[in-house]
Amino acid sequence: MPPPARQAIFQRAPSPYGLIGVTAGETVAVHMKTLHKNYEQYCVPVEGQADILITGLPYIYSYNVNSFLNPFLVQVMALGYSSASLSLVSPP
16 A cells, blocks of 8 residues: 555544543642553553563554654653563564
8 A cells, every 4th residue: 555545544543542531730649640540541450470461552642643653652652761671562
């Protein structure tokens, strides 16, 4: 498929993310409430040992509007801006 056609199809797809909460007030308190909302949305309780993480990353993100994901953005989405280590496989 020609790149312009691929881009046109991609841009017609609605974004799969939405608002999870609105907070206001003192910075540290608001940050803690925001983190709590994020954990509610993304964390899954696991009992016992867990050696494997299987996760999906969205193909549409607020930082790649009108463009495709790049390897650096995939890394930031998976790890945040931390020094953690994780093996990622991303389709070309």
